[in-house]
Amino acid sequence: MAGTVVVRAEQSGIGRAGTFTVLVDGEPVGRVRQGDVARFPAAAGTREVRVTSKDRTRSNALTVQVGEDSDTSITARSTGLGYTLFLPVVAGFTVPPIYAVTTVFLLGAVFYLVPGLMFRLRADPEPLAALPAPAGAGEESGGTGLWWESDPALAKRFRKDADA
Incomplete structure (x- = not known):
């Protein structure tokens, strides 16, 4: 039997939508555009999911348990570190190019x-x-949280409780 891997790619903060290739156990199964949700059939059992972009950068590998006739939800989120490529360009005005x-x-x-x-x-x-609806076309959305929330160790360390 097979289950379904549901990938929700959050819209980037600047409104520019890219497309991710979804890999299940190292094999490409389809594409998902940022701001959209895509469903991919996968064999039941333990699966490794990863997404890659056009520039061949890749996400962390996520091991998930796919159940028979059930959905396994995954969120792909940008870390925002790509903007650091602009810093040397700005610094190029004050340091040698x-x-x-x-x-x-x-x-x-x-x-x-x-x-x-x-x-x-x-x-x-x-x-x-229970997942929020993906951002619609032309609608800007920066996601529902900060980039470090996708890393369980960092999320636990920097969690802000509502009680505090």
Whole structure:
């Protein structure tokens, strides 16, 4: 039997929507555009899900349990670190341009080589019906939280409780 992997790609903060390729156990199963939700059939059992972008950067690998005839919800969220590529360009006005260009290439190489720096996946504990609707076309949405909430260790460390 098979279940379904539901991937919700959150809209980026600047309103520019990219497209992610969804990989289940290393095999491409389809694409999802930022701001949309896509469903992909997957065999029941433990599966590894990852998304990649056009520039070949990739997310963290997320291991999920796909149940028979049930949905497994996953959210793909940008970390916002891609904006750091603009800092050396701005600094290029005050430092020699060769340093700015070298820094851009080094940052690009690090983002390419280290999975999960540009965007991250997290499993949603709530069923699909409880998830908020994706952002519509032309509607700007920066997501429902901060980038570090997709990392369980950081979310636990920096959690802000409503009681406090």
